[in-house]
Amino acid sequence: PWNPLLMTAGMYKYVSDLEPEERTRQGVLDFAVTPYELLYYKEGLSSVVTVASSQSGNIWLANNGKVDASTSVDMPTQVLVAHLPYAFKPKPDKVLVIGLASGVTAGSVSLHEAPSHIDVVELEPAIVEASHIFDKYNSRPLEDPRVTLHTNDGRNHITLAAPGTYDLVISEPSNPWLTGVSNLFTREFFELGKSRLAEGGVWGQWVQMYGMDTDDLRSLIATFLEVYEHVVLFSTIEDADLVLVGSDSPLIPSVDGFGEMIREEAAVAYDLKLIDCGEAEDLLARIQLDRPRLEAFSAGAILNTDDNMRIEYSAPLHLHEQTAEANFMALLHREDGEDPMIPLEAVQGVEGRIKLAEAYARRSDYLRALLVLKDAWRIEPDNAQVAALYDEYQATLSEELE
Helix, strand or coil: CCCHHHHCCCHHHHHHHCCHHHCCHHHHHHHHCCCEEEEEEEECCCCEEEEEEECCCCEEEEECCEEEEECCCCHHHHHHHHHHHHHHCCCCCEEEEECCCCCHHHHHHHCCCCCCEEEEECCCHHHHHHHHHHHHHHCCHHHCCCEEEECCCHHHHHHHCCCCCEEEEEECCCCCCCCCCHHHCCHHHHHHHHHCEEEEEEEEEEEECCCCCHHHHHHHHHHHHHHCCEEEEEEEECCCEEEEEEECCCCCCCHHHHHHHHHHCHHHHHHHHCCCCCCHHHHHCCEEEEHHHHHHHHCCCCCCCCCCCHHHHHHHHHCCCCCHHHHHHHHHCCCCCCCCCCCHHHCCHHHHHHHHHHHHHHCCCHHHHHHHHHHHHHHCCCCHHHHHHHHHHHHHHHHHHC
């Protein structure tokens, strides 16, 4: 018989992970077959679905050989894309999750007590079967009586929904360069989705930084900005994944907003702690850009529309280039030399600034940590704790730069 792991090795995507001398039959076997134990394989209606585990214990799910979920490196994104939008819409009644995959995101959504109804849309029925392999990690969302599973195309589901149906939508499909997925990243889809939000509704959108160049990233962000008046950008995995949060109502980050979610919902707090976000400041520290900075980054970018499908045809040209770090640096670069965005208005006093600085330090973002402490020093020039932390973080940053 065919070896399912070999047949779904995804070499069209992962060949660049192999050194030239490893690009042999044995090299592919050593890379994609030998290290893994096959847990699930099915040729579905729209995708070949594979689930396997590595010797380290990581379990991953792949569509047509492309890994779309895992229990290790992908966890911060899978969890945070569910929780971050809640800080801006803390009591949503009806929620939609586009994309099931491992079920981790849907499970994180179901940990919140407020929703009375949660729709989960998944195109491929085989994914639904495969998601149960992750039940140890995903909080078993499909067993929640509030959850309704729809095996349907995400765009079709949005089209059929009545205007104003949802208070919160979390969209985490696969990559925007994939045919059949790419139309979930266009202006027309975002506009359609916004019309299905109730007044004050919030849309959370996953965006990748890898496998496409900076102009592609600028296009995706410009397209989202075209539709939503208020936008905040978070990073979930630096040099890899972003979350755009958009709404027609103001999005005002605050330590109280994130803190309430952690204090009042023990299951949510535990879920966040598993990805090292145990404090409200850990979530604030993931904010990267607000709308003005996003506008500066994406100025003049070509929009991604149903007519041009720009990302579907442009991003694959850079599929085998290491673009993520360059994209992240471009995102944070300011021609005017302005300091990186820090949500100082979201915290209170010197104590709040110290906690925020410590959160940046936990992420090894010592530059932002030092800038926060400078502001704390401005308020209390004689604060010994601020001085000690400043010296510690400055020494660490100097060592890293050397």
